[in-house]
């Protein structure tokens with residue numbers, strides 16, 4: 001892409017580094033900013049720089065936070081004895097959107113994946129174990145991706161919890177709502193059968 005200005009080109013290259021943004025979209029964004037007043041563009045760039053510089057991570061659950069503890073950990077109306085273990089912040093946002101969970105979270109920051117060089121030590125696992133040992137946690141819910149890495153992570157953590165009295169569960173795995181049974185893969189179908197629910201419970205939820 002041939003651009004008439006190096007300044008323009010530099011800005012386009014920065015936008016094009018964002019996920020899902022190609023050079024053409026980046027150019028459209030930059031040209032849009034170019035049409036705005038200088039103060040608006042300054043405010044835009046300062047907001048992003050401030051977010052990066054000042055954002056904190058919750059000392060308890062590793063969620064994004066404005067203070068030492070995130071809004072979920074600081075909320076006494078939530079069940080602080082229940083932890084939902086997730087891979088990343090996007091998972092917290094997805095579960096919060098359902099409005100079906102009133103406990104707390106623990107963000108691992110990834111899942112165990114030896115092929116990608118990610119072992120237990122790179123994840124927030126020791127802080128999770130510490131929470132379970134010190135916070136009288138009643139239930140731990142694993143909400144990890146249903147794949148080999150997710151299962152490995154659950155297995156690893158669960159082995160470390162054998163002497164703790166808390167209930168350990170995992171989110172159900174099965175046919176997606178609106179999905180066609182005949183198109184489900186064998187593993188999903190097999191797990192759906194193994195994890196079948198009494199109809200009364202299914203209708204209630």
Ligand SMILES: [Zn+2]
Pocket residue numbers: 058059060061062063069070071072073074
């Ligand atoms: Zn928190």
